[in-house]
Amino acid sequence: MKITMMFGSPHKQGTTNVLSENFIKGAQEAGHEVTRLNLAQMKISPCMACDYCSRTKQGCIQKDDMSKVEKAVEEADMIVLATPLYYYGMSAQLKTAIDRFYSFSGPLKDKQVALLAACADGEGAMDALLAHYDVLTNYLHWKNVGKVLAYGCWTKDDLSKADYPQQAYELGKQIQ
Secondary structure (H helix, E strand, C coil): CEEEEEECCCCCCCHHHHHHHHHHHHHHHCCCEEEEEEHHHCCCCCCCCCCHHHHHCCCCCCCCCHHHHHHHHHHCCEEEEEEECECCECCHHHHHHHHHHHHHCHHHCCCEEEEEEECCCCCCCCHHHHHHHHHHHHHCCCEEEEEEEECCCCCHHHHHCCCHHHHHHHHHHHCC
């Protein structure tokens, strides 16, 4: 199976990275091919709502790294959204890329999807993120195959004291 991870953290070595690395390890051990897109290191402009893509059927008018994301998403059987929780939602880097799905959302149907998220706060802090994830996956006709929600993990040290990295590994390992 081809898995595309949309990694939305600007922190290359933060808590979201720990979850991502553990998921990737499990998925690769299970025989899957994983492509990780580090969105914070890519040039992806926000959607301008110009509707060029819809009017012309020629894709987005903007020519940036989103073309790499589009190709990886279209070729994938599964998408993993990996994000820290920023102001009770996904990171701007991930949200910007998802907003640009508008220009090519037709071929995205029938994929598997998983969510990896880390936050410093406790239970309930991710409610808005989860609501957005559920609406998004429903709209795109994607099948949720799992979520790892790392609450109370401000630092990698906090994460190392919890079982969230193991949960991410197990999620990757059990993907079919």
